[in-house]
Amino acid sequence: MNYFQYQNQALYCEEASVEQIAREVGTPLYLYSHRTLRQHFRVFSEAFAEVPHIICFAVKSCSNTAILRIFAREGGGVDLVSGGELYRALKAGVDPSKMVYSGVGKREDEIDLALRAGILMFNVESFQELETIDARAGVLGLRAGIGLRVNPDVDPGTHAHISTGLKENKFGINVEGSLLAYRHAAKLKNVDIKGVSCHIGSQVTKMAPFIDALGRLKELIRRLREEGIAIHYLDLGGGLGITYNQETPPHPSEYARAIIDASGEMDCTFIFEPGRVIVGNAGILVTRVLYTKENEGKRFAIVDAGMNDLVRPGMYGSFHQIQPVIQRGQEEITMDVVGPICESGDFLAKGRRMPAVERGELLAVMSAGAYGFSMSSNYNSRPRIPEILARDDRWYVIRKRENCEDLVRGEEIPDFLNT
Numbered sequence: 001m002n003y004f005q006y007q008n009q010a011l012y013c014e015e016a017s018v019e020q021i022a023r024e025v026g027t028p029l030y031l032y033s034h035r036t037l038r039q040h041f042r043v044f045s046e047a048f049a050e051v052p053h054i055i056c057f058a059v060k061s062c063s064n065t066a067i068l069r070i071f072a073r074e075g076g077g078v079d080l081v082s083g084g085e086l087y088r089a090l091k092a093g094v095d096p097s098k099m100v101y102s103g104v105g106k107r108e109d110e111i112d113l114a115l116r117a118g119i120l121m122f123n124v125e126s127f128q129e130l131e132t133i134d135a136r137a138g139v140l141g142l143r144a145g146i147g148l149r150v151n152p153d154v155d156p157g158t159h160a161h162i163s164t165g166l167k168e169n170k171f172g173i174n175v176e177g178s179l180l181a182y183r184h185a186a187k188l189k190n191v192d193i194k195g196v197s198c199h200i201g202s203q204v205t206k207m208a209p210f211i212d213a214l215g216r217l218k219e220l221i222r223r224l225r226e227e228g229i230a231i232h233y234l235d236l237g238g239g240l241g242i243t244y245n246q247e248t249p250p251h252p253s254e255y256a257r258a259i260i261d262a263s264g265e266m267d268c269t270f271i272f273e274p275g276r277v278i279v280g281n282a283g284i285l286v287t288r289v290l291y292t293k294e295n296e297g298k299r300f301a302i303v304d305a306g307m308n309d310l311v312r313p314g315m316y317g318s319f320h321q322i323q324p325v326i327q328r329g330q331e332e333i334t335m336d337v338v339g340p341i342c343e344s345g346d347f348l349a350k351g352r353r354m355p356a357v358e359r360g361e362l363l364a365v366m367s368a369g370a371y372g373f374s375m376s377s378n379y380n381s382r383p384r385i386p387e388i389l390a391r392d393d394r395w396y397v398i399r400k401r402e403n404c405e406d407l408v409r410g411e412e413i414p415d416f417l418n419t
């Protein structure tokens with residue numbers, strides 16, 4: 001069910017009018033549907049109902065504490081990649097015993113925070129990291145739950161920048177190397193081996209790469225168990241794709257069916273780290289057309305949201321559907337939808353066939369809930385935009401718009417420049 005729908009030619013998020021929200025909070029803004037977020041989480045989790053599992057939402061995809069709270073209340077955990085994400089998750093009330101911590105570059109202070117919080121496990125990405133976690137746990141007098149992030153060397157068939165499970169990628173430890181690392185971990189004083197993890201990439205739209213990776217992890221778990229190394233958690237990462245345009249990714253229920261069938265009797269609790277599939281289609285970016293112009297036959301709509309607000313088109317060439325907030329039955333034309341930033345990479349759409357737009361008109365950039373606000377920046381000294389959560393016919397500011405003071409917070413002009 002899609003909760004971004006037109007009623008009398010006007011776009012609504014649930015029962016809240018997008019135009020009215022834009023009028024009251026100004027543009028640009030991110031707008032999420034509470035019902036969609038909750039439903040996507042439930043559909044994903046219920047798809048795995050027949051096996052023990054924890055859904056560890058990938059915080060990086062959408063990090064607002066109000067949104068993390070929604071999933072925490074549904075019984076979810078989180079996948080973290082920094083001390084900052086840990087802070088957010090704790091603030092949102094996520095249970096630390098449902099937190100996993102991934103990432104190739106965990107700092108000692110971040111490791112300490114996670115140890116003190118009592119997270120379920122570190123997904124360890126190198127031998128040196130393993131040693132560091134053991135040492136820090138020793139210093140703090142705590143136990144560290146660990147799993148190794150295995151690089152299964154499968155091609156997820158996705159954009160090169162977001163594929164992570166190939167041997168040339170920086171992520172994880174290869175299968176043979178991880179056997180050695182597990183044997184080493186078994187001898188360390190302060191770590192408890194808990195699981196095995198992998199994450200092969202993002203926006204994956206086929207089942208085969210997931211099943212290939214699962215096969216390799218299963219074999220590794222078998223070998224570990226033969227050696228007396230107990231494995232209780234199997235973390236298959238995130239990565240399930242969504243429909244931005246014409247993609248036809250497996251539905252979460254298909255994804256779950258195939259994984260459950262291929263795993264057989266694993267005697268493990270499954271962990272999943274979905275991000276995009278939960279939040280991607282639960283959020284939109286609302287922007288206003290500042291100007292339109294034509295250069296030698298090429299038409300542009302210049303809008304008030306830029307690549308600092310939504311970097312995906314400029315960074316990956318990603319497609320996001322763009323729709324008028326109020327449908328006026330305009331004829332379709334071809335144009336570029338561009339932002340105000342001084343970079344040619346600052347566009348939301350290129351050569352797009354869409355209804356002609358006018359100055360002042362509102363546009364909705366669809367499927368912007370994942371890696372939208374969370375990748376936004378202050379580039380060109382643009383205050384970051386607000387995040388709004390709609391629930392039924394009401395809406396809530398879950399992050400207010402930044403102002404110019406926010407932009408210079410923490411900056412200082414040294415004394416020698418004052419004389």
Ligand code: LLP
Nearest residue numbers: 058102199202203238239273274275276371
């Ligand atoms: N787990 C780990 C260890 C990850 O690195 C990621 C994403 C996820 C889970 C969640 O993946 P998802 O279910 O959302 O596909 N900025 C890019 C995507 C980068 C993904 C990074 N890792 C984009 O906008 O497409």
